Amino acid sequence: MTKEKKYGVRALMIAAMFAVGGAVVPMQSAQAAVNAAAAQAIYKANACASCHSATQKLIGPAYADIAAKYKNDPGAGARLEKVVKNGGSGVWGPIPMPSHPGMSDADIRTVVTWILAGAPAK
Numbered sequence: 319m320t321k322e323k324k325y326g327v328r329a330l331m332i333a334a335m336f337a338v339g340g341a342v343v344p345m346q347s348a349q350a351a352v353n354a355a356a357a358q359a360i361y362k363a364n365a366c367a368s369c370h371s372a373t374q375k376l377i378g379p380a381y382a383d384i385a386a387k388y389k390n391d392p393g394a395g396a397r398l399e400k401v402v403k404n405g406g407s408g409v410w411g412p413i414p415m416p417s418h419p420g421m422s423d424a425d426i427r428t429v430v431t432w433i434l435a436g437a438p439a440k
């Protein structure tokens with residue numbers, strides 16, 4: 319193989335890698351845009367952690383269980399955003415989920431998106 323041919327192949331491979339990366343990255347951000355660090359800061363600041371944990375049922379269901387329950391429900395995000403804002407009850411047991419009228423819609427969306435992604439540590 320000549321030097322030129324080698325470089326040609328390498329350039330093609332690099333171009334292909336960029337093409338794949340370019341196709342994957344916008345798809346992820348459109349679907350989920352999970353910001354684990356921001357979500358965890360928000361959920362600590364709003365005392366969600368006093369009733370929820372990522373993996374264990376406390377007073378409220380574990381975030382992992384919430385993610386599993388709504389895994390195949392494309393409307394879950396919008397519905398759960400309303401539950402966090404206005405409160406909810408009767409889905410997991412007798413204890414109601416309190417409302418959070420003071421939280422911004424953007425913060426609620428960040429937390430709910432993260433919960434539905436299984437509440438990853440990062």
Ligand code: HEC
Nearest residue numbers: 364365366369377378398406407408409410411413414415
């Ligand atoms: C006082 C305890 C408490 C606090 C604080 C709390 N939750 Fe809950 N949460 C619950 C309980 C209890 C449920 C189950 C309600 C039910 O059965 O419908 C629940 C349910 C949920 C659900 C699932 C709702 C559904 O309909 O499936 C989500 C999502 C959720 N909480 C997110 C949050 C977030 C985010 C915060 C903080 C902003 C928060 N919770 C704060 C107790 C709490």
